Amino acid sequence: MSEEVNREYKDRLFAFIFGREENKAWTLSLYNALNGTSYTDESVIEITTMSDTVYMGMKNDVSCIVSATLSLYEQQSTYNPNMPVRQLMYLGRQYDRYINDTHQNIYGRKQMHLPVPKLVTFYNGNEEIDDQILRLSDSFSENSDQSDVQVSVRMINISRKKNSKLLDACLPLKEYTWFVETVRAVKSENRLSMEEAVDKTIDEMPKSFQIRKFLIGNRTEVRNMCLTEYNEAETMQMFKEEGIEEGIKEGILVSVRNLMNNMKCSAEQALELIGVPEEERSVYLKML
Secondary structure, three states: OOOOOOOOOOOHHHHHHOHHHHHHHHHHHHHHHHHHHOOOHHHHEEEEOOOOOOOOOOOOOOOEEEEEEEEEEEOOOOOOOOHHHHHHHHHHHHOOOOOOOOOOOOOOOOOOOOEEEEEEEEEOOOOOOOOEEHHHHHOOOHHHOOOOOOOOEEEEEEEEOOOHHHHOOHHHHHHHHHHHHHHHHHHHOOOOOHHHHHHHHHHHHOOOOOOOHHHHOHHHHHHHHHHHHHHHHHHHHHHHHHHHHHHHHHHHHHHHHHHHHHHHOOOHHHHOOOOOOOHHHHHHHHHO
């Protein structure tokens, strides 16, 4: 089977499951698990996920309003410390729409009423990453304590071995996590294409799973979304490895220059002193 990405499917599987009107019960279950609430009436939740057709490419994964809370949920299979910036941009769009929908005047003398934002990123990659709070101030080069703006994003690792309590509180999330982890394992262990691994996992999914019928009914979309996310993760890993390699090269060059200046030795001698193999030295000699 071909592993070309079908660009028609831009959603992530997480958004496909939890961001649809027909699955509001699952979104409400996720909200309850995160906030310790026990809502059962689906009418209390309003799905507010942004459409990229309206916002010109800016599309968040899942957002919803329950009572006086506006929740923004993002799913990431690669660690991204820049989520506070992204979530801030999404939040601005959400508030803009909310103000228009509720006919409030941003320029008026009357105090506006806005829902409280709750920003969450669900991480389900392969790295051993603990839950943490990502802060916008971490991006500031200096004087972060003087910032008039602070944004915090709660990042939660939803692997089964990391957050079993949360997963037990939201069975659709637990089933989604099982599906993603099983697809990865099936693909790796059986040397299958992504499409084949998705099909095998869907076919072997326990019949008791709430999301099973939905995934079966949307099998083609699920295949393509999993393939898109897999290729995205592979690309990000490639960039990461290239960055590490470039960092190592730069470190070697700095060491060589220091040795040349301090010990008055040649570049060739410096490379030998720090243990760079002879067959690799020509690369560094050209960069010096």
